[in-house]
Amino acid sequence: MIEIERLTKRYGATTAVDRLSFTVRPGAVTGFLGPNGAGKSTTLRMILGLDSPTAGRATVDGVPFAGRPRGLRHVGALLDAGDVHGGRSARAHLAALARSNRIPLGRVDEVLAEVGLGKAAGRRIGGYSLGMKQRLGIAGALLGDPPVLLFDEPLNGLDPEGVLWVRGLFRRLADEGRTVFVSSHMMAEMEHTADRLVVIGRGRLIADESLAEFSARNAETSVAVRTPELAALAGVLRGEGAEVDVTDEQFGIVTGLPADRIGELALRHGLVLHELATRTSSLEAAFMSLTADSVEYLAGDAR
């Protein structure tokens, strides 16, 4: 379990992480979402002891990670897939990691096969595509068979097949009871990947809940109706407590009543319907409006 308590990081006048508190539990994939510059990478670096907090704490199973010897057996991480020695082969890179963490060398070929790099294992990493580097970074995270895994933007550079593979892998790791914490700046990526969401903006916590809760709280459902008798139908629906936004003579958007109820009311009042369609706003739109303040702040700040 990862515990973040009032974690704060300042770089001069910039507060990258601002009194952040949340817990990441085992057995689930937790998405760590925020727009560019929200403080995700800084938080992950502090969890790994690569940056020290200005204030607050980050612990893994109750202990600051920097205090752990043979770290890869406790926490596996993919931070920056490009941060590897291009002249080495994937096998040599992982073997060096295994040696410094006292992990049996037999694990190297196991994880290379697992991420689909078995055939490319002897090639120089410098010639790898971004997607292959991501797979190698994931192999490095898996090497120590750790109970806690952190991935910073792991879907970057992966093709659709790679994205599906990563989602399956994260699901399996979580089902095995591990803690899986995955950052992204796109809700569309996390919508099909995560069970829980920690959303931050400008270094501060915006949401910490299950995807289902986030969805129920933020995704708006409305019903589009098309009818030649819109004025009459709108009157009936408003009488039932719905809001009707009349967009043109025959078309309106209804909120506050489900489509089946609208259909029944139309029938009861003898009103013809030409179209009745439920619409759910995207979670991406909800995420963007929730974090809009922090994006504006950053855009203004950069000028």
Ligand SMILES: Nc1ncnc2c1ncn2[C@@H]1O[C@H](COP(=O)(O)OP(=O)(O)OP(=O)(O)O)[C@@H](O)[C@H]1O
């Ligand atoms: N070493 C540093 N020195 C100064 N400022 C920094 C440093 N590292 C991060 N920052 C600033 O802290 C803020 C948070 O950055 P961070 O990289 O953690 O965000 P992020 O959410 O990971 O964004 P991205 O999705 O773009 O990677 C940014 O304003 C960034 O410019």
